[in-house]
Amino acid sequence: MTSRAADHAGKPRLRADAARNRAQILDSARTAFRELGTAAPLDEIARRAGVNIATLYRRFPDRDSLIQQVVLDGFELVAQAAQEALNTAAQDPLGSVERLLLRLVENRDMLVLPLIGGPVATTREAAGLQGRIAPLLEELLTHGRTQGVVRPDITPMDLITTVALVCRPLPYLPADHATALVTRHVHLFLDALRPNDTRPLPPSPAPEDLRGHLIADPAES
Amino acid sequence: MTSRAADHAGKPRLRADAARNRAQILDSARTAFRELGTAAPLDEIARRAGVNIATLYRRFPDRDSLIQQVVLDGFELVAQAAQEALNTAAQDPLGSVERLLLRLVENRDMLVLPLIGGPVATTREAAGLQGRIAPLLEELLTHGRTQGVVRPDITPMDLITTVALVCRPLPYLPADHATALVTRHVHLFLDALRPNDTRPLPPSPAPEDLRGHLIADPAES
Amino acid sequence: MTSRAADHAGKPRLRADAARNRAQILDSARTAFRELGTAAPLDEIARRAGVNIATLYRRFPDRDSLIQQVVLDGFELVAQAAQEALNTAAQDPLGSVERLLLRLVENRDMLVLPLIGGPVATTREAAGLQGRIAPLLEELLTHGRTQGVVRPDITPMDLITTVALVCRPLPYLPADHATALVTRHVHLFLDALRPNDTRPLPPSPAPEDLRGHLIADPAES
Amino acid sequence: MTSRAADHAGKPRLRADAARNRAQILDSARTAFRELGTAAPLDEIARRAGVNIATLYRRFPDRDSLIQQVVLDGFELVAQAAQEALNTAAQDPLGSVERLLLRLVENRDMLVLPLIGGPVATTREAAGLQGRIAPLLEELLTHGRTQGVVRPDITPMDLITTVALVCRPLPYLPADHATALVTRHVHLFLDALRPNDTRPLPPSPAPEDLRGHLIADPAES
DNA sequence: GATGAATGAGTTTTCATTCAT
DNA sequence: AATGAATGAAAACTCATTCAT
Missing domain, CATH: 1.10.10.60 (Homeodomain-like)
Incomplete structure (x- = not known):
């Protein structure tokens, strides 16, 4: 007790x-x-x-403890959303990816500190969340690949990069315009997942180089 | 003289x-x-x-005059690159878009202040550059659409948005990793331009709402 | 309460x-x-x-708020002194004017920012004090005029001008010498109030042109 | 040559x-x-x-050499005006004093640095001018005293003090209003020179204490 | 647990002064 | 003789941080 x-x-x-x-x-x-x-x-x-x-x-x-908490809350939102996306992944893999991305864009007020390229998360809790997120996304993508609706060369890191890019604040732009622009960009990205007629992608950085940047701990993924 | x-x-x-x-x-x-x-x-x-x-x-x-000059120099780079991309657009429309985007990513040190969502450019010179860029991109896309290698519903604003998103600095990430991640994202975006099997895109904000954000002056576009 | x-x-x-x-x-x-x-x-x-x-x-x-407070405290001193001068005005009108002027000269450390010609007082409190001072001085002079010891063409503004001129700091002059010189000047001014053998005075600016310069609000005087 | x-x-x-x-x-x-x-x-x-x-x-x-020149030019104006006032002093002693004071008020743009209470003049030329001015004023007053139109207890220093006080800049007051107010004050001062019904004046500082302040060098006066 | 107050250490901004053209 | 440019030093102003209430 x-x-x-x-x-x-x-x-x-x-x-x-x-x-x-x-x-x-x-x-x-x-x-x-x-x-x-x-x-x-x-x-x-x-x-x-x-x-x-x-x-x-x-x-x-101190300032950093405030930053860390904001980062952590962002990670939590992403983990939560990824987890829930997985619930519908078997029936509708592409739709579940789409809903995940759009939900995060909608709630990007929680993601003011970029998932990638922002302050490095150093807390134990952040490490725990990071270790969970990439496997969830991997599982999500696997459904899509298996069902032939997602190109095979896409990785969890591509999803995270996309979220990181479209969720970064655009402070000088009226919020609704910003939303409209990035929502369109997300839809284009979703079309990029089509498996036909793809051209080869350049290589991705090794996951272990991205520790602390909302990439799964390589030990765990 | x-x-x-x-x-x-x-x-x-x-x-x-x-x-x-x-x-x-x-x-x-x-x-x-x-x-x-x-x-x-x-x-x-x-x-x-x-x-x-x-x-x-x-x-x-004052600080703002410094910011404005940095913004302006960024606009100038984009205008210059777009102009040059147009030179090869007739023979190789998709390749010219690809080379444009990758060139801007490479030189994104000049684009530290986001093209969209950054400080609003208010100078006469900035306005002039903005008025030039969108028509150039439109012409570029027209070549691709005509030759059937680019989906018809893509707009200059989508290109600018993409450049704006991928060129924003990711200060905490080692430069080469950042480059690798966003280069991959650009390649995905290029695949999103394929005209087959596209799904409808949500609407774009009206150009006149984006004045000062490297979107063509609506009077000129 | x-x-x-x-x-x-x-x-x-x-x-x-x-x-x-x-x-x-x-x-x-x-x-x-x-x-x-x-x-x-x-x-x-x-x-x-x-x-x-x-x-x-x-x-x-900011600097101005400090200046304004110094001005205001000066106004307050003048209002206070004028009010008290009025207490003896019925018995000794000329003496009460004399004591008022000399008291302000003595305390001119509080009047470093000139009552006229100094920073314009813009606060509500300053306006309130200004609205009070001129009527008090008018009443003071009325006693003197009625008893025939003060020339009729003198105005509250003349008193304020005199105070403003003699109270301005003379930073390079030893304080006691400065006091001696301006005290003599004040005594001469008092003799100028004698009602006999006066010559006509040139016109005064309209009070409404002097708002903010320790002249009564014309609406109130 | x-x-x-x-x-x-x-x-x-x-x-x-x-x-x-x-x-x-x-x-x-x-x-x-x-x-x-x-x-x-x-x-x-x-x-x-x-x-x-x-x-x-x-x-x-340096700044001081600029100040000194401005001071000197002011002294020169006063000496010149006093000299010319003397030309009419025999026929019209009071009028010549009046014209002198009003002329200096009119030209007080040249007297921005207070004659008394401003930066101390240290140059040889300034000393020379100072030595000339007080005797001129003394002579001017003597005419008035002799003809019974000026009180006997007035001194050159009182004239200079008056000029010093009324010529100081009132930077925040519109120029015409300032002129009107101080012109009235000068007229009152002139009435204070009337020889009848005067009350005793407090003592003046010794001239030798005011060296450098446009008071005659005691050795010369 | 919350706050008003104070402060030391910046950062921004201005200005007197000198130098090279 | 005049000027554009640069600079060091000072002054204005801001901010993170601590303390006492």
């Missing part, structure tokens, strides 16, 4: 108001990161969250 | 050393913007360029 | 130490403005006040 | 364009000093004068 105040190892459960503050800080951080980059002033983030800067510091002792 | 001291309207030609400094400042700015975003410290940019911060300020009176 | 923590609308009462710092900053600002003008270095002001420059900025977000 | 290039000791005659530049620089300096104080940026002064900053430096090797 855990005490009322503590959850798991070293993680005391937050008081309701504190939890609300924490969530608002993360929300503001995502907005600020999107608009101003990860160098966004912390007091600006606090101000937008409606809390004092010292409160932000109590929750996140 | 222009006088020895002046170039065009109101723009006196720079002294040789001043011109060199200016170029170095822009180079450093591109590097810094890629690594740190457009909020990169200006004195760091000056230091890397080997000039005093006040020299930077003499050339670019 | 006001809450313990708040004073008036939107102005939380300062903590004791913060209030002390604020007062010291204003004192240093007056001294520096007198010696160096309103362009005096702000870090010098902070240093003299014994606080960090950032503390100054917390209280006064 | 002087050489074509040199005038007197060490003062080469300026080429016509150089002389014009010098005059424009002094004009701009006066304007800038009035608006921004003597700390006005030198390059701003150069800009307004339409010359390069280095040209200003060639003429005035």
